[in-house]
Amino acid sequence: MLLILPLGISYLLRTDGIATDKYIDDRRNYIEQVLDTIDSSFSAYEQLIYTTVKITEELAPDKAEHEAALKLAFSSSRSALVYGIGIWYEPYSFDEKTERFGPYIHHIDSNNNKEEITYFWNTPEYNYQNREWYKTSLAAKEGEISVSPPFFDSDYTYITFGIPFSKEGKKTGVVTVDIVLPQLQGYLSDYNFSDFSGVYLTTKDNSIVFSKTDASNAAIEKHAMEGEQPGLFTDRTAVYDENEITSFFEGIGQKPEILTSETENGVFRIHAFLDRKAIFLNIIFRHSLQYLIFFLFWTSVLYLIIFNSSYLKRNYENRLLNTENERLTEEIFKRKEAESRLTFQAYYDEVSGLQNLNSFMEKEEALQPGNDNRSLIQVSLNNMKELSLILSSTIIDETLLAFTTRLKSVCPLETRLYRARGFSFFVVYDDQKTGSSQKLAEKLQNEFRFALRLGSRDIRLRAKIGLVYFKDAESLEQVLAMSQSAIAGLDVADSGRVGLFDHSVQEQKARHVVLDAAMSQPGFISELYMLYQYIVKTEDRSPAGFEALMRWKSSVLGSTVSPAEFIPMAEENGLIIGLGWFAIEEVLKAISGPLKNSGLFVTVNVSPIQFIELDFPDKLDNLLNQYAVDKNRLKLEITESSAAAAIESFWQIIDELIRRGYRLAIDDFGTGESSFHRLYSMAFDTLKIDRSFVTGLNLDERNQEICRSLMNIGKTMGSQIVAEGVETEEEHRVLREIGIKYSQGYLYARPQPLSETEFGKS
Template sequence: MKAISSLKLLLLLPLTLILIVAVAVLYTSLSRLERQHDRADLEQHHDLGVIADAAEFSRRLGIIQKRMNVAMDGAISAELNELQLYRIHSTIVNELDSLSHVVKQLSTSELVLDANHGSAQGLQNAFAEYQRFVIMSTDVLAVDPQIANSFLQQAQRHYLDFSIFTSRIEFLLAERAQLRNKEQAETFSLLATRLFILSLGALLLLFGFTQYLSRRASRDLLDIAKGLTTLARSKESNIPLPRIEALQRTARGDIQQIAAKLLDFRHALERQHAAEEQAFQLAFYDPLTNLPNRRLLNERLQQALNSCKRYQQNAALLVLDIDDFKNINEIQGYDVGDQVLLTAGERLSELITDADTVARIGSNAFAILLPGISSNPDQAARKITLLYEIIKDNLAKLLLINEQVYFLTASVGVTFFDKSLQDLAAPLQEAEAAMYRAKASGRGQLRYYNAQVQAQQQERLQLETDLRQALANQQLQLYYQLQVDAQAQPVGVEALLRWHHPARGMVSPAEFIPLAEASDLILPIGQWVLETACHQLHSWEQNPARALLSVAVNVSAKQFRQTNFVEQVRRALTTTSANPKRLKLELTESMVLEDVESTILKMEDLRKLGIRFSIDDFGTGYSSLKYLKRLPLDQLKIEQSFARDITTDKNDAAIVQTIIAMGQALELEVIAEGVETQEQQEFLLKHGCYFYQGYLYSRPIPIDDLEALLG
């Protein structure tokens, strides 16, 4: 209680001092403001009295002016006789005499003196002159109105001076009122500033003093409060409380007892948190591999489904079963089996990202959840296939346990799901069903839950496998399609890749080219095409009739983006001794505009070798003329769908004409592919396209048939 009373006294002392200073400052400022207001009110009252006198003076002058005008009009028109004019004269003289006393009073006013530039005598003299001319005018009015009018004009000028004088008084009064208001506003502002500074200073002083007292008087209590907060918020099984431990050692009395109780409470909380963590671990994680179990996998499936709904994406679930694990357990023992499972779990965990989940869902079964997989079936299946190959390679790594070597394989089942999933248990059931089908097919197999998808992917995988062998087995072949000029004379050919499968027969380029593009197969295949075309060029150079023919070779984006592509082309030309001036590389619009600066540099390096360039399927992309004019091109190639309908579709005709005009503006050759009729050729020729390729001249044919066609 004594400590609290002392604390109150310490707090009251600065508060009392602050209050006394505040009252003194406020009283002084308000007294000053009151005096200033009284003085301003008195001055304002005096000024208003002067203004009233001046206004009365002006009013009476106006009456005199009016009477003079009446007398003047009556004298000129002879409506007033001499007696009437004399009476008016007498009245005006009396009024002017009375006003002369008013002028003397006004002249003594400070306001009037300021308005008349400090000269009271000048004002009186001006009025005297006005009075003299008015009396003279009314005095001779009955005798000679013309002279009276002249005097009246003189009086009017002095009357105007008095009007100006009145305006000066009003203006000066307004200035004085503004000055008084400004002074009062400044006084108010000063008072407000002082009060604000005083209040702010008081608050800062009080805050600082309070902080000092609180830190001095309750530092230990603050440490205890922080310790309580830490205990309340912490979920760990080991809660650090260094300050409380220090208090328990160094403090005395009640503080020491409170610290000891807090430490006891911490021990109880730590035991509770440890028990909760252990229960959570047992409930959601596999005790052997420490991977999520089936229960936690179900929760992750719900999260994946929510993501599918939120981000409009798909997810995939894989179930893996270690092959022949039962034999390992029965023959080598459960300890070895546990070591195999631990190793398998570790190797699988190394292959996934933080967003994915690897779980152990059975004795020798694992699951891999992949949220956010592509909704495109081909892309999704390719990712699964790639992951499966990596899993297979990692599991197949040598595993040495008790000097015994093991090579693991796994049967894998896959299913996909999206936001339309209704039964959360379905993906696991489907993936397990697919896994059992894979197990039934033999060791290390991959199966999809959807039989149709499985068949498609199996066919695709088989086709990719066959394509890998096609190059080595010489199943690939180049066909050539003739290119002619306006006189139908051959000027070159385009090399087109064909695949003669031993079982399927001719495989469509639309089927195997995208497959090669999606994998790295396009690189060796593209190099083979380039070298084969160069061989053909060199062969034709020995025949004068065909030495001027060029060969156009399509280059894929992946092939062109290789850092050593220029060197590959140079090596192909060197090894085949082909003339680079007869080699034409066909690039697509999207390829050259993907990285314009790098593309230009690479094209210029190839151009130095003598190679020519053509933009293939021009008109189907989104070319920028800003960059197109910078590219070292030789030819634009009109896409065949435009050329095919130029005689029947006005839109295609307009597009083709635009491309031809663009080529002419850029001084480039323009060649149209897909020319099938004479009418198409004539239309193209008419509008300035002089090179053609299409069925009208030749289909893509093997080299022997082309040689026979050329004669």
């Protein structure tokens, strides 16, 4: 009997220990989910720096060429996290006659998308070769990205991705991409780390980029007075020292449990500290009633056995019952308070006092598609995260409360106000009862142009306002999604405009995502195929050659995708080079196969991105030698608009190809902004008149004059002229009268597989 009490308590303690381990495992999974999110966010910037290195290795030592390459890479990043991109050279990279430079492009006004290019060399003010980030990046292995410790400038905190580049087989310098950390700070602040004693996000060199601890200021100060470093808990650029932090938490009475994880590429690590003792005691406290009941029960039993007194027994039972009643009454009261508090937290925002999204989903009536008078105005404060970095949480709460007060004062009493996640607010408005929601949205837009006054401080809020109508949606969830899309469609230049939901924009974005995913499938290239369209002699319509046109029949989408969709997507996601070589090799197979004895030429479209690929002319030579194809049988075709936007290295490759005997054609001639001097000096073999000048040619004398002028330009440049888009006999007749020698269009033949042409059939 005497052993039952200690054995029972031991069993309860063991059960609570298992519960503690389970809780810690749950927190470990949560930390790994946070890290997975960070890992996916930074994969795009690794690809950006690899692409920039590839371009840099082809650049000549020319400032203008470097500026163009940097601007192209900088604009393609499309991320507020990318602050700057730099190209930094070793001293031996330049001869004595060449001006030395280290170009660096960065934001000077991120809100207005303004950037600036600065040049550095070994000046006393900034000798970058003595910078730690430069040495670390230069020492990295080929293809390996280094990450510098975080550093501050006057505006932001950064980390630097760096990777060396080589020229002529020798390391020549490094390319860097600076990533702004405050937005990462704001992103992580949305996660709930309240259960952790401390959370530290570090780079692989143990530099802290985000830290959060529940240690009190008094504990930190006491720790500092004992010779330690409080900066571990207040300065986000400190170095992570696990032993020191563990010692700190042990010094304030905790028993640290350390949860550590890192991203797959090793760039970031997260270290989370849990107080095992506090968790265990908290679980015991929650089960205190069980311990108490167990203890009191067996104590009373022993007491009755030992004293065997009926009076003491009855008296003890009465006291036990009274105690239990009091505890139960107190427990009931606490539970009612807790339920009331949980109900408020579930349906109301504690800061503003407004109802939250749970209330919106439960209290708003079901939609009546096509016949619903309600509208939703979303007011999103898009600079609150920035303010959170420089203002205390108390001031942020006061700002939100002042904003809520002003919002209530502007909106009619009949409106219903909600606070969404983050810094967004919803106004539900009945147009039939209270008037035009468009006017209310514009009124709110004007109202929040003025700063909020908090004591002696003026705080300027930048509000984006979107408007959607319930009748256009089928559910409350869709209303919220449409509202978010309306807000997302606004940029900085639209600060004075109310955003309206646009179905076409949403469908276009959805289509963009679906196409990108389909192109990422392993079998994407195998789904491509080539069609061939005749280019004929205008005089007698006899075949002169073919234009090879790429097509894609996607197994994922179950349909054929237009080149107008997947070619720009391929240029954006980096697949265009693979597509280009596929097209060139298919054409070479056709020329060396079915078309071998035909004497016809074949033109194939090539993206400007392909031309600036490393060793493009040499690779092209090797392919022609492999298939034993004469260069006169192949024409490389580029559009005039893309040629006009190309960088200097592109024209250098064009010049090299022409010197090697390749034939090049300009497509859509007359619609772009090409330099005639450039076109003349490059001696293009063929100029193709855009179909916009050919369509209805017999009815438009101006287009006839344009075609004559373009033909004369071609003669002056020594180039062949091909008219595209010929669809009627009248158009053919006029082209023949003008003297255009070559034509192409549906009148003669549609694009078709080579096997269906007269040459493929033979």
